[in-house]
Amino acid sequence: MSSQHDFHRIKRLPPYVFAEVNAMKARARAAGEDIIDFGMGNPDQPTPAHIVDKLVEAARNPRAHRYSMSRGIPGLRKALSGYYQRRFAVDIDPEAECIVTLGSKEGLANLANAITSPGDIVLVPNPSYPIHPYGFIIAGGSCRFVPVTPDAEFLKALDRAVRHSVPKPIALVLNYPSNPTALLADLDFYGQVVEFCRHHGIWILSDLAYSEIYFDVMPPPSILQIPGAKDIAVEFTSMSKTYNMPGWRIGFAAGNKTLIAALARIKSYLDYGAFTPIQVAAAFALNGPQDCVDDIRALYKGRRDALIEGLAAAGWDIPSPPATMFAWAPIPPAFAHLGSLEFSKLLMREAQVAVAPGIGFGEYGDSHVRIGLVENVQRTRQAVRNIKTFLGSTGQVLEASEKQRAAGTEQ
Structure with a gap:
């Protein structure tokens, strides 16, 4: 029997980049960590009654x-x-x-x-x-x-x-x-x-x-x-x-x-x-009545404003999205050399915040991460506080990260 890697169509599909971040998220949660998850564009509110x-x-x-x-x-x-x-x-x-x-x-x-x-x-x-x-x-x-x-x-x-x-x-x-x-x-x-x-x-x-x-x-x-x-x-x-x-x-x-x-x-x-x-x-x-759509729009707008304003005050400037349920965030300059996958892993490890690495959307997305507006305002503010602490210790975080990567290379 041939392995799945011999199937022509499967061979043309790269491994799903988000799977690596999702596996890390699952491990962190299994270890009892409270991960604030902005990774998937999955609406968290119920369908209107x-x-x-x-x-x-x-x-x-x-x-x-x-x-x-x-x-x-x-x-x-x-x-x-x-x-x-x-x-x-x-x-x-x-x-x-x-x-x-x-x-x-x-x-x-x-x-x-x-x-x-x-x-x-x-x-x-x-x-x-x-x-x-x-x-x-x-x-x-x-x-x-x-x-x-x-x-x-x-x-x-x-x-x-x-x-x-x-x-x-x-x-x-x-x-x-x-x-x-x-x-x-x-x-x-x-x-x-x-x-x-x-x-x-x-x-x-x-x-x-x-x-x-x-x-x-x-x-x-x-x-x-x-x-x-x-x-x-x-x-x-x-x-x-x-x-x-x-x-x-x-x-x-x-x-x-x-x-x-x-x-x-x-x-x-x-x-x-x-x-x-x-x-x-x-x-x-x-x-039927469309006021539920107005409510959904207002909900995402409130989350967007809490995220963008909070992160700007924390030192991470992100363009305010005029539409969608996502913010497309340039990786902060100090971390730009890591690329989006490594930065996403670092953010989860150090700030307990999950985002989607931009590389998952194509090679020209690697300088960004996508942040989904899928957590409520309270949780979004908590994520902002965590990220502020993370950005406040950039030097130590990068040093520890380099050591960890070097140790991984030596093994």
Whole structure:
């Protein structure tokens, strides 16, 4: 029998960087340490009660226990269409231009499988959420990285990538508000990207999972607001962050009919869709009162302010994220030489605070760590105090760290 390392697709996936930090976290907790965990973007609050009540009500109907529809129940597709009309003034045909997915991650991965031939090149920002490149790598494609900042440099890099890639790229992935960097794009940027990609015949896959988690700024736009975008673009959205429904696994793809049909074809072989009561409750969430979304936004804003202001006072300046549930934090200068994985381990060991190393989001993320706003304000302030103490003893910490690493090398 061959080992798993001989499997072609597994060989193309590096070890999951976050696994090393997670294992360290588990060991620390087993030893009785109280680790304040900002590592995973996993909403910690319950799903709003009216959505849970609708799930329970729908689950009591025996007819809802049968196979569902892999494209999603009509009521949920209509609810998504209503959301796009209200929020973006974009018309989405619930029959041909949208599909329900098991979270945006599954949708992205299956669409990558549907459109990628071995050796195809896809343009992906770096740093980015791991499924953006690896969905295509699993499907047999190759990635060429472009900058993540939505500006003139991005557009120049896009032009260079198309001129110098052989074969020509088939698709471009966008993600604004961005995970992990929290960067925002505007309609002017989207307009230029759509014009460029239409001209070159390149599909656009836009991940808009954080569309409703924004602070102090205009609501983030959709690429589908650009005239002609539907000719080449599909957009992924999700219930996970907007309604505190991460474990429910409900997301959507909307836009270009050809891409939606391709995703529907692949999914028809792979799944029967999410459990119908979950879809009924998701439709109820989209169609119902939205004050719960305002509350979720306010919760993350309070945590963001406690974190950013507290760390600034402690001597660690981090840009205040205008959107998402993450802060993208440059490693403090004294520790920059360590790289993000070693710095993350040091922070956990010395300050009992877990963060996600930037290298897990791509090589260009190694100068940063991602801090998830997933602990309450009280715990966030405790983390700030721990980090302040840690930064106050930088010299000793670095000396001890170097000794420990040297001892590890000698063994």
